[in-house]
Amino acid sequence: xxxxxxxxxxxxxxxxxxxxxxxxxxxxxxxxxxxxxxxxxxxxxxxxxxxxxxxxxxxxxxxxxxxxxxxxxxxxxxxxxxxxxxxxxxxxxxxxxxxxxxxxxxxxxxxxxxxxxxxxxxxxxxxxxxxxxxxxxxxxxxxxxxxxxxxxxxxxxxxxxxxxxxxxxxxxxxxxxxxxxxxxxxxxxxxxxxxxxxxxxxxxxxxxxxxxxxxxxxxxxxxxxxxxxxxxxxxxxxxxxxxxxxxxxxxxxxxxxxxxxxxxxxxxxxxxx
Amino acid sequence: xxxxxxxxxxxxxxxxxxxxxxxxxxxxxxxxxxxxxxxxxxxxxxxxxxxxxxxxxxxxxxxxxxxxxxxxxxxxxxxxxxxxxxxxxxxxxxxxxxxxxxxxxxxxxxxxxxxxxxxxxxxxxxxxxxxxxxxxxxxxxxxxxxxxxxxxxxxxxxxxxxxxxxxxxxxxxxxxxxxxxxxxxxxxxxxxxxxxxxxxxxxxxxxxxxxxxxxxxxxxxxxxxxxxxxxxxxxxxxxxxxxxxxxxxxxxxxxxxxxxxxxxxxxxxxxxxxxxxxxxxxxxxxxxxxxxxxxxxxxxxxxxxxxxxxxxxxxxxxxxxxxxxxxx
Numbered sequence: 001x002x003x004x005x006x007x008x009x010x011x012x013x014x015x016x017x018x019x020x021x022x023x024x025x026x027x028x029x030x031x032x033x034x035x036x037x038x039x040x041x042x043x044x045x046x047x048x049x050x051x052x053x054x055x056x057x058x059x060x061x062x063x064x065x066x067x068x069x070x071x072x073x074x075x076x077x078x079x080x081x082x083x084x085x086x087x088x089x090x091x092x093x094x095x096x097x098x099x100x101x102x103x104x105x106x107x108x109x110x111x112x113x114x115x116x117x118x119x120x121x122x123x124x125x126x127x128x129x130x131x132x133x134x135x136x137x138x139x140x141x142x143x144x145x146x147x148x149x150x151x152x153x154x155x156x157x158x159x160x161x162x163x164x165x166x167x168x169x170x171x172x173x174x175x176x177x178x179x180x181x182x183x184x185x186x187x188x189x190x191x192x193x194x195x196x197x198x199x200x201x202x203x204x205x206x207x208x209x210x211x212x213x214x215x216x217x218x219x220x221x222x223x224x225x226x227x228x229x230x231x232x233x234x235x236x237x238x239x240x241x242x243x244x245x246x247x248x249x250x251x252x253x254x255x256x257x258x259x260x261x262x263x264x265x266x267x268x269x270x271x272x273x
Numbered sequence: 274x275x276x277x278x279x280x281x282x283x284x285x286x287x288x289x290x291x292x293x294x295x296x297x298x299x300x301x302x303x304x305x306x307x308x309x310x311x312x313x314x315x316x317x318x319x320x321x322x323x324x325x326x327x328x329x330x331x332x333x334x335x336x337x338x339x340x341x342x343x344x345x346x347x348x349x350x351x352x353x354x355x356x357x358x359x360x361x362x363x364x365x366x367x368x369x370x371x372x373x374x375x376x377x378x379x380x381x382x383x384x385x386x387x388x389x390x391x392x393x394x395x396x397x398x399x400x401x402x403x404x405x406x407x408x409x410x411x412x413x414x415x416x417x418x419x420x421x422x423x424x425x426x427x428x429x430x431x432x433x434x435x436x437x438x439x440x441x442x443x444x445x446x447x448x449x450x451x452x453x454x455x456x457x458x459x460x461x462x463x464x465x466x467x468x469x470x471x472x473x474x475x476x477x478x479x480x481x482x483x484x485x486x487x488x489x490x491x492x493x494x495x496x497x498x499x500x501x502x503x504x505x506x507x508x509x510x511x512x513x514x515x516x517x518x519x520x521x522x523x524x525x526x527x528x529x530x531x532x533x534x535x536x537x538x539x540x541x542x543x544x545x546x547x548x549x550x551x552x553x554x555x556x557x558x559x560x561x562x563x564x565x566x567x568x569x570x571x572x573x574x575x576x577x578x579x580x581x582x583x584x585x586x587x588x589x590x591x592x593x594x595x596x597x598x599x600x601x
Contacts, residue, residue: 131470
């Protein structure tokens with residue numbers, strides 16, 4: 001069964017598409033993780049990616065962030081074919097990823113975490129020869145970007161370990177927002193969080209969209225997905241089973257498509273154009 | 274959540290928390306406490322002359338503890354610290370005594386120490402072997418090699434350049450050696466690297482959360498290698514300072530260097546779990562070890578008891594570290 005025709009879909013790809021995957025295949029021995037999957041992220045949207053365990057969600061995300069190299073298929077960023085050899089290359093091209101397991105250095109302060117691996121140096125002799133960090137500049141920039149995102153934190157100088165789980169993940173999300181030039185990918189960013197803290201992170205993701213940055217949100221949490229996503233990409237058996245809108249479909253519809261309990265022709269046809 | 278409520282509810286608790294959070298305050302209080310105790314038990318303790326002797330006695334351990342701090346900050350440990358330093362003294366002494374230019378002899382010795390760091394760092398960063406085992410192995414190898422090179426015995430090193438770090442200058446009755454000045458300069462330089470440069474940030478990040486460091490694109494392996502190499506280079510400099518303190522190359526010297534340098538680092542507030550602490554604490558920690566040994570000597574207590582007390586001290590310091598970590 002092939003509910004979405006890859007070629008037809010590709011032909012409609014046009015301006016406004018930031019990141020696209022066409023017919024991407026990835027096999028591990030006898031296991032086919034990605035079986036010709038398509039993907040399309042449009043400008044300024046929050047696209048949720050959902051799917052059952054083993055449906056190929058994480059393989060798709062890994063392919064999009066350079067963490068795995070596909071066996072075949074194409075990935076296009078702003079319409080240009082790209083071949084990531086590693087996550088750093090994807091990052092250089094403006095794709096930032098937030099991981100579920102709180103990838104922050106808890107003992108370091110917030111500003112240090114925001115700029116970790118991308119520290120700025122002072123201008124002139126102090127920076128070029130003595131390699132001195134521009135701590136003040138980074139702190140100011142960190143404060144500005146947090147204010148921009150309306151994310152409230154005790155102090156930019158406090159250690160990340162003194163923050164709540166939601167605030168910590170907020171730091172990771174803000175880091176992605178600060179450096180992502182094209183898009184941000186959030187891999188289960190709220191999986192480890194409570195209800196209130198999840199709300200904080202979702203607000204932050206909305207603030208990122210408001211600034212014009214498209215977001216790919218991988219999540220198991222259907223209510224969250226329906227609360228925040230503009231479109232929902234549903235993975236099943238290593239392929240895109242459908243892309244639906246939370247306005248036209250219910251959670252039950254999405255779960256039915258995910259599990260293969262429902263036909264999806266009509267759902268996809270209305271979205272493809 | 275608890276930090277936010279503390280901020281809101283009470284000023285005094287915040288100030289107390291800040292004081293506790295300021296890393297070198299605790300060690301400084303311990304140092305002062307020991308100072309008060311020893312000055313009460315022996316009036317000679319606080320004499321200018323004795324204070325400058327304490328500083329001179331701290332030179333070797335204080336310098337070794339700089340390298341040990343760097344390594345512990347990455348959540349590693351260096352058990353070969355004393356052995357690498359002794360390797361430096363033996364090589365420099367041997368080469369100088371057999372007619373080499375003393376500057377060249379010392380340079381070659383520092384180079385040999387640095388090479389030991391390259392070996393340790395490559396095994397730890399490249400093969401991902403545990404630092405504990407790698408440096409324990411290097412300790413064994415170097416100890417055996419030293420016995421072979423020196424044929425088991427100690428020998429005097431009389432060269433003026435090699436002993437230069439022990440020569441003194443007077444400042445208002447306070448006697449400093451060049452060795453003390455070199456140690457303090459090293460503290461300054463490495464403090465700058467740790468606190469003001471990207472490299473230093475990355476040392477803390479790798480020690481705190483290597484996975485997060487890797488994810489943000491920090492070359493973790495290369496960073497670890499650089500830490501072990503820099504540390505071993507500093508041990509080589511410490512070898513020069515050691516020859517200035519005692520103009521004698523002894524393969525059996527610095528037996529307590531592991532205990533003392535790790536104690537200095539840990540008492541100084543650097544966590545054995547990595548990523549937390551700093552050099553100012555280590556300097557204070559090294560002084561605590563120096564004050565303790567000096568004060569106990571002045572009180573006429575057998576050196577064996579000094580080791581015993583240092584041993585207790587390091588365990589107490591680690592226990593405190595673990596307790597405060599658990600409360601967070």
